[in-house]
Amino acid sequence: MGITVKELYSLDKTIAADIFDGVTYPWEILSRLKSFIVELGETLDPERFEKRGEDIWVAKSAKVFESAYIAGPCIIDEEAEVRHCAFIRGSAIIGKGSVVGNSTEVKNALIFDNVQIPHYNYVGDSVLGYRSHMGAGSITSNVKSDKTLVKVTIDGERVDTGLKKFGAMLGDFVEVGCGSVLNPGTVIGKNSNIYPLSSVRGTVPQNSIYKKQGEIAEKR
Numbered sequence: 001m002g003i004t005v006k007e008l009y010s011l012d013k014t015i016a017a018d019i020f021d022g023v024t025y026p027w028e029i030l031s032r033l034k035s036f037i038v039e040l041g042e043t044l045d046p047e048r049f050e051k052r053g054e055d056i057w058v059a060k061s062a063k064v065f066e067s068a069y070i071a072g073p074c075i076i077d078e079e080a081e082v083r084h085c086a087f088i089r090g091s092a093i094i095g096k097g098s099v100v101g102n103s104t105e106v107k108n109a110l111i112f113d114n115v116q117i118p119h120y121n122y123v124g125d126s127v128l129g130y131r132s133h134m135g136a137g138s139i140t141s142n143v144k145s146d147k148t149l150v151k152v153t154i155d156g157e158r159v160d161t162g163l164k165k166f167g168a169m170l171g172d173f174v175e176v177g178c179g180s181v182l183n184p185g186t187v188i189g190k191n192s193n194i195y196p197l198s199s200v201r202g203t204v205p206q207n208s209i210y211k212k213q214g215e216i217a218e219k220r
Helices: 028-043
Strands: 050-053 056-059 075-077 093-094 098-104 107-110 116-117 122-128 150-154 157-163 169-170 186-188 209-213 215-220
Touching: 028 075, 028 093, 028 107, 028 122, 028 157
Parallel strands: 056 075, 075 093, 093 107, 098 116, 107 122, 122 169, 169 186
Antiparallel strands: 050 056, 150 157, 209 215
């Protein structure tokens, strides 16, 4: 199915590669992301990063608009851009060269390098792989309506993650169309595309085009 860490992500494309040590599935890091950021932040080179407030490290080459709100713990890597009225609620790593745009909200999320979440997005309790892109208005829904623990489909079986809050895992080079909702526990394999206005749940294989529930085409 292609949903393990090794199958989804290029670990040389994030400052946080060490968090995946000993981890099989990427959602396993969500519960320890907060403490990991604090530990990593204290090791960052002060020539390249400045500490702003409590447990917030911002690369000197990053561009952060004055109207953006950033809560710690948080690391914003080099050449990243946090635009007007972005809302980073803490426990977030914004990768090198990534964009967090106007009115985009990020919480307890690992954003790999060169990721684009530029327009009215919500990304919570999620991992977004290298060069993934979420179109305008697309969001990760991170809590089930009945508030039960989130399950992930692995090889056709529903596996309990033990997590109440779990958004989506996007592999490298995933494209999510405008206005889409990624339901709790969604995993999208690398190099896959999601049609605009989709409601996605379950797992989407790598190198696929998701048209609607039950209709997934293989890229050729």
